[in-house]
Amino acid sequence: MATQVIERFWNDLITDIKSNKISLPDLPEIVLKTRKLLDDENSTANQIARAISSDATITARMLRLVNSPLYRTDHKIEDIKMAITRLGNKNVRSVITTLAMEQLYNTTYSKPIQQILRETWEHGAHVAALSFLIARDYTSLDPDEAMLAGLIHDIGNLPILEYIEVAPNVMINEAAMHKVIDVLHTRVGKLILQIWGFSDDLITVVSEHENVMRDPALDADYTDIVIVSNLLVHIGSKHPHAQLDWSQIPAFRRLGMSPEETIKIVKDASEELCEIRELFAAP
Secondary structure, rough: OOOOHHHHHHHHHHHHHOOOOOOOOOOHHHHHHHHHHHHHHOOOOOHHHHHHOOOHHHHHHHHHHHHHOOOOOOOOOOHHHHHHHHOOOOHHHHHHHHHHHHHOOOOOOOHHHHHHHHHHHHHHHHHHHHHHHHHHHHHHOOOOHHHHHHHOOOHHHHHHHHHHHHHOOOOOOHHHHHHHHHHHHHHHHHHHHHOOOHHHHHHHHHOOOOOOOOOOOOOOHHHHHHHHHHHOOOOOOOOHHOOOOOOOOHHHHHHHOHHHHHHHHHHOOHHHHHHHHOOOOOO
């Protein structure tokens, strides 16, 4: 698909977003409510617990999460207030956002679009699980934030798919659709996270995770983790990422890990990774 066609698609999409013909996804209500309380230093743990408990699905997922292998909890956590204490307010923000993201993937679009959404969600869940483990076991970075970074790294797919689905002037075949997504999802993802008010670290993840040769003169960050996790997901496949010379990819060096070590990590943690991925049931 010619570059000029992709750029025209991008310009048309941005024009329709600005004219409110296409809407960027909103953060789920439970995330907005919880964020507001967490940002208020006068909020109590009881208030935060009540807000989270108002959403039965998120409550069940959060309790399942904090009692999962991710957190290696010695004693079973039986209520949301205990979960908040276990996680701490900062991590509650990441965890609630992570658990609520599924809501954005529940649509009534055509079967081909729904299939891509399911694949995006499942891929994100796989990258999220790997990102959590790498951050927890091999870096000083926050594993909950790494998990969120992994889950949302392809968030830019959502408005692109909506635009293909609902805009009557967008005539595009399957091959062209995947090309548009590949080229534009990082730009759209950056726009979404800027509007949501996410941290610069997470904005960098969504905008730069496809740049596998990225090598900033900084300490290892969440983008490095997601780049490596995104590569690991494709081990043994015909995906272009699996055909690269991973020894030349700076993210491994920046994390202090060799490609061989990371592959061993995946093999050694396969059971735990499966349990983590099951926490993110496909919508």
